[in-house]
Amino acid sequence: MLAVAAQTLAVTAPVFAMLFLGVALKRVRWIDGAFIDTASSLVFRGTMPTLLFLGVIKADLDAAMQPGLLTYYVLATVASFFLAWGWAVWRVPFVDRGVYTQGAFRGNNGIVGLALATSMYGDYGLSLGSVLAALVILCYNALSAVVLAIYSPGAKTGMRAIARSIVSNPMIIGVLLAVPFAYWKIALPQWLLTSAEYFAQMTLPLALICIGGTLSLASLQCSSGTAIGSSLMKMVWLPLLSTTGAWLLGFRDADLAILFLYFASPTAAASFVMARAVGANHELAAAIIVITTLAAVLTTNFGLLLLQWGGWV
Structure with a gap:
């Protein structure tokens, strides 16, 4: 288990490094609120949709197509x-319900989950993990768009307005545009792919620096109760229920372990970007990301230890 702990720390430590860099840059006034607004908008509208597009077209859909497992995951x-x-x-105040809900169910599968699955199970973990991540992206973004539209200040909550918020979401558009390229294996020019990768690689650093720049001791204290509640839901209760359901349905070994790693991933940085884009409580979203990322070092290892102790993985 020390090896697994080292793997988890190796994945989460760079995340914390970029968060603290954002805190430091804001403290020395190298970045300010205007930069955070602009950078968050760039991530939401440009770099993250590009990252998702590339992730879908690169996923090996044939290698890990398991209808039963994929259906259960969704x-x-x-x-x-x-x-x-x-x-x-x-239990949560009206204005914070959307951010709480998104933080509690939206995992960082593309970074933490996929990295751990690949580290533990090699090519099989990479193939299955990529397909799982590509499949759930639509769920994450559609459901997040719905709940944030309902509870965001001043948002229109009619069915037409919610549908518009879903279909106009840049991250959903990025995924949908990639589907025909992945399905029919349409090749794109190498220069275009390289340029897109350069652009997409800005996503995580920019998002994490913005999150760090938003964090303050006052905001953490103000949102601590709600943030801890959402974090417990994300890192303890929902992974416990979902993994137990997978075990009851007969999933074992690598499949069960990969499902657990994805269910137990900390909250995705995209939750902060989406919350800020719609005017929701992005400080609460930032606090949830920090708490769940820190907790992942403990909960992921404990969960794997329990599964190994039972002889199920």
Whole structure:
């Protein structure tokens, strides 16, 4: 388990490094609120959709096409969304329900989950993990767009307005544009792919620096209760329920472990970008990302230890 702990730390440590860099840059006034607004908009409208587009067209759809596992993963993700939303309606202030719900169900699968799955299971982990990540991107962005539209200040909440917020979401557009290229294996010019990769590689550093620049001790104290509640939902309760369901349905070995790693991934940086884009409580979103990323070092290793102790992986 020390090896797994080292792998988890190797994935999460750079995330924290960029977060703290954002804090430091804001403190020495190398970045300010205007930069954070502009950079967050660039990530939301440009670099992250490009990153998702590239992820879909590069996914090996044939190598890991398992209808039963993929179907369960999508259903578990949707169920997690509604469980988190239901709890938020009961226990969370109205204005923070959208951010709470998104933070509780939206995992950082493309970075943390995929890296750990590949590290533990090699090519199989990479293939299955890529397909899982590509499949769930639409779920994450569509469901997040719905719940954020409902609870964002001043947002129109009619069915037409919510549908418009979904179909106009740049991240959803990026995925949908990539589907025909991936399905029919349409080759793009190498110079175009290289340029797109340069552009997409700005996504995580920019998003994390913006999150760090937004963090402050006052905002963390103000949102601590709600942030901790959402983080517990994301890192403990929902992974426990989803992984138990997978075990009951007979998933074992690498499949069960990869499902767990994806269910137990910390909250994605995209949740901050989307919250800021719609005028929601992005400081709460930032706090949830920090708490869940820190917690992942403990919860991921404990969960894998439990699965290994039971002889299921």
